[in-house]
Amino acid sequence: MEKVIIVRYCEIHLKGKNRGYFEKIFMMNLEKALVGIRHEIRKPSGRYIVENFDQTRTEEILEKLSRVFGTHTLSSAYKVPAELEMIYDTVKKIAPESGSFKVITNRANKSFPLNSMQLNAEIGGRLLQDFPNLTVDVHAPQHEICIDIRENGDALIFSGHIKGAGGMPVGTSGKGVLLLSGGIDSPVAGYMIAKRGMVLEALHFHSYPYTNMQAREKVEELARILSGYTGGMTLHVVSVTHIQEAIHKHCPAEMMITLLRRFMMRIAERLAEQVGGQCIITGESLGQVASQTIEGMTSSGSVVENLPILRPLVGFDKTEIIERAREIGTFETSIQPYEDCCTVFLPKHPLIRPKTEDVLRAEQKLDVEALLEEAMLSSETVRL
């Protein structure tokens, strides 16, 4: 009797001729998640089976696999030859002592002597005899006992399903540049897009000496948490110190954020060109702060010439974003009190509805190209 883990995937079955491509990438991502842990992954039809794995690390393996995008559900199962007595012996091991239950058989191997209904009845009947405190409830059972009779002559026996992260395998939907601040929103935005199968390269702006090293460490930690879902991540860290100093020196104080955001978007687009990114992802939510009004988004978005900007949180309330951040495990890190971008230069009353002509006029006082080039040269790359 061998222990195995069954991994079921999400929407891949919707794919037609592309299915093989999706399955291959999903398999690669599962392998990547288990690097350093002894295991083998097989793919019989419609699911993945992890076997020969280090059983002392079963919980860890389940946790890691459940985070791989594309994973719908997981089950920890026993594998035995598809023979009635052996099946029942195994069922007894996982059966609850009391409460209601239901047996669910899935018979791919049609040569098994009993059909699904018959096997359900047989196993259910034996359980009722051996465990007097059990009752059958086929509609809303407390426990499900699942038996999969496979085509290769094996039976997989398990109880219950562990929910996976869902979504599409990372790598099946292109690549995007995520603007990753140290805040609550941007990691959630990144998570949501990565969940749809996109590879992320994160971009963080710092303003040392106005911001500190702890803030950067925090962003690295956020990227590390996200990389647990995406199977690794590259973080680019770019200094906007001189850009902010120049804006502060030459432009109206209330335009600091508006102009800075435009620089950030330009840098993001240039980085995307360098790394093959196909879009820019931000954690903006409409109206949340001064720079996230529709006018603010228009102003910052207008400098991006060739790429779409994805704002997956645009219609989310802060409380909804916080809820998600807690779910994905970034919240505790995000609320550490380090500033992610300089507040030294931030005006008391930032511009809420920047007008294009004012913005362009202010920007004329800056050598935008030279500042951008300098910022790009400051870029450091961290692989997580």
Added chain:
Amino acid sequence: MIYLDNAATTRPDEGAVRAAMHYLQEDFFNPSALYREGFAVHKELEEARRHILSFIAAPVGFDLIFTASGSEADNQALFCTANRGNIVTTAGEHAAIYNSAKELQKRGIEVRFAKLNGDGSVNADDLLSLVDSGTSLVSVIHVNNETGAVNPIAELAKQVKQKNRSALFHSDGVQAFGKIPFSLSSEIDLYTFSAHKIGGVRGAAGLVRKKSVNVHPLIYGGGQEKGLRSGTENLFAIKQFEFAATKKFAALESDYQKIAALNRYFRENLRGDIFEILSSPQASPYILSVSAKGLRGEVLLHMLDDEGVVVGTGSACSSKNRYSRVILACGIREKNADGVLRISFSVQNTMDEAERAVSIFNRCAGALAEKMR
């Protein structure tokens, strides 16, 4: 690098480390063990206790509990003595006292915080007005760790006892021990100090207790330190502390004069149009708190760091915890509280370093002020 954050921690004294190494490598035995090797190191431990205590107190009246940190000693002073009535402390305490007091408050003990004078010393009148017949403990920091203000603890303890004979008096002396001359008077019941502020390594600290004072353990276990602080003794750190302290106390006066000269050089040569000196002339010369007016201290700290000058700041660059609690309690306006830097000296600093550092201070602050205009 010019290291001017000695109030945070000092470089361990090399000679003391060398002399103590054999307690790490050869005489590593457990002082509680019954064989002769264990007993031998037990004797060494007791010798260190007597010796370190003798620097500030008469061994007939006082005892010393070794702890692992000053914070631990402070916690023991607060949590393991005061458990009734009210306790009185100050707004200028180190976090180890301040946050312990806040925790006591949560547990239902009334805690009263005395106001500070502008230099960070406690307002004695306010302190005494808070002491009444229900006061079980008064805790006053000896040398304020942010401004260097020296509280006259002997005098304060005396006045506290005049108001309430049974109130215990504790002082956190972490920034005073081995730096300013004093010895414990009989009115002081409990006193905290720590090794790593005077060339010791981290892991050794102490709570001095008047023998008649009842203290409970904070850490229970094998009954070391007469049952008052369990845990196998860190003999290496304690002996290294003993050696470092011996050196420091032997040179207490001359070091004080030397440090005072460095301190004076900073006071006299930092640009007056940018820097406001917060520490009073009577403060411990080891700590000099300055405010770069209208600038943010942490930004200046980073610029100095890039130039090889390392200083401290009381406040972290964060929106939630922007200003130092102690600096605000001194009555400094928020605008200037933002720019506070703490320069703290050790005897290893030289006048040449002071000259170079002051020049870098002036240059960096000037450049930042220019950028922020």
